[in-house]
Amino acid sequence: MLQFRRPGWQKHKVAAEGKGLAPAIAAVWGSLWSIAEIDSRPLLLGFSLCGGVIVYFSLSNEPLIWPCLLATIGAGFFYVATRWIWWMSVISLPALVLLGLIGGFTAATIRTASVEAPVISSEMRPLMLEGWVREVETGAKGNRLRIEVHALSGVSAEETPKYVRVTHRLDLQVAPGRFVRCFVLLRPPPSPSLPGDYDFRRQAWFEQLGGVGYVMGRCRGGALGAPDSRVKQMGLDVAAFRRRLAEHVNEAAGARAGGFAAALISGDRSFMKIEDQEALRASGLSHLLAISGLHMAMVGGLVFLLVRRVLAFIEPLALRIAVQKPAAIAALTASFVYLVISGASVSTQRAFIMSAVVFGAVLADRAALSLRSYAIAMILVVLLQPESVMTPGFQMSFAASGALIATYDAWSRRRAEQERILGSVSFSWASLFVTSLVAGAATAPFAIYHFDRLAGFGLLANLLAMPIISFVSAPLAALALILTPFGLGDTGLRLFGLSLEAVLAVAHWCSSLPNAAYTLPRTMPAVTLVLSSCAIASAMAARGSARVLLSVLLIIPAAVLWARSHDVVVHWAPSGDVFLRNKDGKVVRFEMVDGDGLSPLRYSTAETEVPCDAPACTYPVTGSGITEGTATLYKGRDDSEPAIDLHLDEHHLRLNWDDVVTTGGITIKSGRDGPKRLNAPICGRRPWRACN
Structure with missing residues (x-):
């Protein structure tokens, strides 16, 4: 007879120790019940929120906000009831899933209404644009400027877009934070021409990007000065600082890898060469360009280590306080500053939230739970930016980090056995291989769906490049930070640039190999991507042999549907x-x-x-x-x-x-x-x- 008192999964473990169909079913049921344990509930809530957002964006009509809010409140009360009333506890897990689905749906509905801004309805004649430059990006046809609009000639204030993006084909003589005047031709954000392709028009809505176009001639600096809002001025100051930082790093790190170094430190990719970006993508190393857990760990972890070591040497202080707490505060502060100056992309937000949970656990004298911190990061990002769920960056970032956390959690439980299997191979080098393999496998479905390709030598490129990043580039980045107060920061940046030149050499070599960027003969349908995502989520949440069983049960129909899809x-x-x-x-x-x-x-x-x-x-x-x-x-x-x-x-x-x-x-x-x-x-x- 089934018993539903926690911990339920342990009671099914004995039944699963046998052979035949019944033990296999018991193993799956025990693993499924383990998902309902208190430590895994945040993870399941995060996945459910993502499902609710996907349902929202799959609709053809825009729903009303008030019914969604009432449904969310009702689902919340229902879930609380299942947690407090003992005879309803058996359905607490479905209630949590229902709450997540409705909550994600409602969050996306509210977010859509809250970011409403004017959008150009049709192509406009050439007109004068005045505004402040927010960002500069490198494009195939020239620099792309994101401008916060102050005024458009002949357009009323009610119809003026908040932001526009224009391509600047001539030499750029203005920088972020500067007020400019440009003669531009604008049109509405374009829609996807291929059904199921990335919807730039939808993303533009949430970025309050009301038009795109190109500059006729050159943007020139104006004399209007700062905006009247202090918040806007702070945003412009941050953009200007990011640009100055990127310019300095680009120059100090060397001509060959200066743009790469600037992208890693400031998040500004405008100094990177197009061929270098393509080489990183084709070789499977494009994840290095996304400011994510690796970069946040370099900043927060190094600051934590340095501050803790320095305070430990001050004996009167070390005997009276726990030095790891001031170190955690310093690391959290440094991580937040890095979040701001790097542009606060989705992957950076996820990495910062996870870092905040870890350092917060240090401050509270509690152990940081990796999957829980991952789930908290997912929940917060989805609630703050529901639209990011539909982007390749969100999907690949959370798939890779979640798969790695689950893998190393399982590996740590069998560390002794793994060391016997690996023999003389050290854990550090073995972990590099496992990291590359697991991250590549987790992100492969999303790369295939969104980009219709795979990096054929991605594993090889990561095995060659990640030791350089981990054992050479990261220490040199810390050295540059330490030398900066002494006026020797440029020396550290130059050494940092030399290490990145080696990474670029690996990227170009791997991308030049035959079939480096392998294009699959058949396009992946959306239902296959959904089932693959569910398989990855099941592998994270389940335990034991059910990880494999649940994943296989989802992967098989996904593969069948893919094989039967049309080209x-x-x-x-x-x-x-x-x-x-x-x-x-x-x-x-x-x-x-x-x-x-x-x-x-x-x-x-x-x-x-x-x-x-x-x-x-x-x-x-x-x-x-x-x-x-x-x-x-x-x-x-x-x-x-x-x-x-x-x-x-x-x-x-x-x-x-x-x-x-x-x-x-x-x-x-x-x-x-x-x-x-x-x-x-x-x-x-x-x-x-x-x-x-």
């Missing part, structure tokens, strides 16, 4: 680029028309084929269920319009450039009953996709 045969983006799936199953790019929109993020690494100079060029295409297919590209000359003729078995389709411009992109997918034509949604009933 994208042709995609024509509003940027003018045509993407064809060739006879080898690989998506290639053709520069068909000089358009003015976005290419899909999923095909950002597709190889560009040599353009055909003939009026019409025919290429073989393929897809699931297609035995013979060709695509004839007509570039359009004289009075003719650019078009594509598709012959897929007995089916014939014609695509016109005017239709691409009107619909925002055309996609042809293979199907059992013939090819299917999909148009990008132009508008809808969500605030970021409103019909004008």
Whole structure:
């Protein structure tokens, strides 16, 4: 007979020690009940909140706030009842999941309404823009400036966007924090041209980015000065300080890796070369560019260690107080400062919250629970920025960190056995291999879904680069910090830059190997990503053999659905680029028309084929269920319009450039009953996709 008193999972452990189906079921049930233990409830709540946010963004209509708030309050009372009334305790776990789902849904609804800001409804004629430069990023066509708008010529204050992003193609002579005047051409944030691709328009809504465009000429400094709000002025001061810090690090660390060093220290990537960024992505080392747990550990951990060691040498002080507490306060302060100057991205927020929980446990004389700190970080990030759940950065960051924490938690319990298995291999070197393997496996589903590729030599690149980062770059970064008060910080930064040059050499070598950035022949459907995410979450929350059993039960249907999904045969983006799936199953790019929109993020690494100079060029295409297919590209000359003729078995389709411009992109997918034509949604009933 089943008993539901805690700890329930231990009572099923004896039943699971046997052979056959019944012990296996008992093991799974015992592991599932272990999730209901008090230590795992925050983790389950965090996953449920993410599920509620995903449900919210999957809707076609915008829900009302008040019903969501009432439902959340009701779910909260219901969960409390299950915790206090003994006969309801059996359903406390489903009640917690229900509370998380409704809470995440409500948090996303409130967040959408709270960030509402004016958005440009249509392309505007060239006009004068005045505002303050917030950020500068490197782009393929020039620097991209994020400007806090003060005024737009001919636009009323009620219709003026709060922020805009414009591409500056000439040499930039202004920096963040400066008031500028620019002659710009603006249009609404573009929508995704490929169904299921990254929705920049939705992200722009939550960033209060009301328009995008480019500068006609050059932005020039103005004389208006500081804004009237003290909060805005503080934001501009931080942006200006970040820029000055990045400029100094870029110069001091050396020409080769100065931009890389600036990105690691300040979060400003504008000094990095495009080829270096591509090499890091293709080699599987792009996680180094995201200010995350590694960088926060370097800052907080090193400050904690240094302060604790220094205070320990002061004998009268060390005999009277616990020196680890002042060290924890100093480390927490340094981590917060680093959070601010690095731009406070989602991965940095997660790392800071986890660091705060760890150092807070030191202050409270309690042991820091890794999975609990991970869960707290997830809950806070989801409640503060629900939209981040839909971004690749959030998904890959939390998947990697959670998988690593769960792996090392299990490894620590069997440390002695692992050391016997590893033999003469030290724990430090073995941990580098395990870290690279586990992090790569955890982030692989998200990399495949969002970017349609895998880093073929990611494990090798991480095995070669991470020892440099851990044993050379981190100590040199600490050395630069220590030498700065003595006027020798540039020497430390130069040594830091030399170590990063070695990392870049590894990235370029691994990215140059054959099939370094491997493109999978079939696009992953969203349901496969959801099931894979559930498998990773189950592996974190479950215990014992159920980790594997639950993961396999979810991975198998995910793989089957992926294998039965349809391929994208042709995609024509509003940027003018045509993407064809060739006879080898690989998506290639053709520069068909000089358009003015976005290419899909999923095909950002597709190889560009040599353009055909003939009026019409025919290429073989393929897809699931297609035995013979060709695509004839007509570039359009004289009075003719650019078009594509598709012959897929007995089916014939014609695509016109005017239709691409009107619909925002055309996609042809293979199907059992013939090819299917999909148009990008132009508008809808969500605030970021409103019909004008």
